[in-house]
Amino acid sequence: MITGNYINGAWQEADNWQTFNSMNPANGEIVGTFVMSPKENIGEAVEAAHKAFKAWRRVPAPQRADYLWKLADVLQARKPQLAEMMTLEMGKVIAESNGEVDTIIAFCKYMAGEGRRMFGQTVPSGAVDRTIMTVREPLGVVACITPWNFPLALASYKIFSALVAGNTIVWKPSSDVSACAKLFMEAIVEIGLPNGVFNVVFGSGSRVGNWLTEHPDVKVIAFTGSTEVGKKLAEAAGRNLKRISLELGGKNSVIVLKDADLDLAAAGITRSAFATSGQRCTAASRVIVEASIQEELEKRIVELATKLKVGNGLEAGIDMGPLTNAKQLRTVEQYVEVALQEGGTILCGGQAASLGSLFYMPTVITNVERHHRIAREEVFGPVLAIMTAESYEDAIAINNDTEYGLSSSIYTNSLHYANRAAKDLESGLVYINNGTSNAETGLAFGGMKNSGNGHREVSHQAFDVMTEWKTIYTNY
Known part of the structure; x- marks a missing residue:
């Protein structure tokens, strides 16, 4: 069965269209077949969203929020199905998939609550007999372009904030997780949104993403993905003064004193x-450790890494699944090859697992210098580089010596160094005595430098990109 786009409240017929398959990375089986959207179909989706915006923006925010309260219940009921599909389609272990659905439900309820908290301001006037207030206004059609690693959580961060703010949506999920997107769309259909408020289009990111960015009726681009692609989208959006929110790559480190x-x-x-x-x-890609404890820390990390069980994420007892696609596997292999050429030493892993073509062993590499590519470029795979620092100041300098600034962590029992690090680390997220991946709902999520463009998600700060301010003066 071929799945077509969902536009203006209906699934489209997909006969005689160009198609692509979504695959299970654990065994290569086909999960689903989807349309490769032509440009005119993208235009239809944007037009439907543009027309629906006129009425949707006038629905009171608490009523828009009611749809999200309903959706939270639907997602809870569909949790087993959604979690299983995430594991089938992108490979993460089922425990992680269940956790992702829990995150989506929590954020759905959080944004539903924002329907009662989309506050403006009442400001004292310097004139007699005048009141002044500021209010948030929706912008229009939001194009949500999302990746495959968190198929639904990263989409929900954009979709829920856009909806409750009064915008309409065209969502372009990654082709690798189109079946997850279909299930999520079916859940949204169940809550009865007005036709055109939410639309889904499938296809190539390089084509569909560009078409959405260039369409004059798209007012906001919300993108999560690579820094390289984010820069291109920002250039295209800038030519037409579109709002754009970018959540991009990282080269995250853990400092250990x-x-x-x-x-x-x-x-x-x-x-x-x-x-x-x-x-x-937000994966930990670098460990920056003081020299006196490096050998002992490496021993502990390798012991834990070699105990991780790699396999099909649906099986019990599995700690790490496959990489999502062949391109990502090759990228990981190339970075490990370069790391060895530049003088790195593999402590464990460093090769594909024997289970299947997309499985790669947890890999730890030491003797990494700050100028090595493995220390500077995003790998996006199970590869950890260990670097030596001579002092706290040296560790901070190594951490900050990168184009990225998403997430950083420091382990120390010193309040002095913990508090200094909170200020010194050039990262949008800072963790003290915790890993680099542990964000919570309701707190601003995003990065500095080339990890983003200053906007934030997962909290009410998302309204900074999803709305604009209107100032109203009333004389009486």
Whole structure:
């Protein structure tokens, strides 16, 4: 069965269209077949959203929020199905998939609550007999362009904030997770949104994403993905003064000082480096450790990493699934090859697992210098580079010596260094005695430098891109 786009309240017929398959990375089986959207179909989706916006923007925010309250219940009922499809389609272990659905439900309820808290201001006037207030206004059609590593959570961060703010949506999910997008769309259909408020289009990111960015009726671009693609979208959006929110790559590090609890640090590092097979923007990619404790910390990390069980994420007892596609596997292999050429030493892993073509072993590489590519470029796989620091100041300098600034962590028992690091680390997210991947709902999520463009998600700060301010003067 071929799945067509969902536009203006209906699934489209997909006969005689160009199609693509979504695959299970654990075994290569086809999960679903989907249309490769032509440009005219993207125009239809934007037109439907543009027309629906005129009425949707006038629905009171608390009533828009009621749809999200309903959706939270639908998602809870569909949790087993959604979680299983995430594991089938992108490979993460089922425990992680269940956790992702829980995150989506929590954020759905959080944004539903924002329907009562979309506050403006009443400002004292300098004139007699005048009142002044500021209010948030929706912008129009939001194009949500989302990746495959968190198929639904990263989409929900954009979709729910856009909806409750009064915008309409055209969603372009990654082709690798189109079946997840279909199930999510079916859940949204169940809550009865007006036709055209929410639309889904499938296809190539390079084509469909560009068409959405260039369409004159798209007012906001909300994108999560690579820094390279984000820059191109920003250039295209800038030509037409479109709002754009970019959540991009990272080269996240964990600093471990000599006074740290090494068992705690090793456990947090291992979780952050190898959860989701390292395929997350907040994954721990570097460890920066003081020289006097490096050997002992490496021993602990390797011991934990080699105990991780790699396999099909639907099976019990599996800690790490496959990489999502062949392109990502080749990228990981190339970075490991380069790391060895530049002088790195593999402590564990460094090769594909024997289970199947997309499985790669948890890999730890030491003797990494700050100028090595493995220390500077995003790998997006289960590869951890260990670097030596001579002092706290040296560790901070190494951490900040990168184009990225998403997530950083420090392990120390010193309040002095913990508080200094909170200020010194050039990252949108800073963790003290915790790994680099542990964000919570309701707190601003996003990065500095080339990890984003200053906007934030997962909290009410998302309204900074999803709305604009109107100032109203009333004389009486």
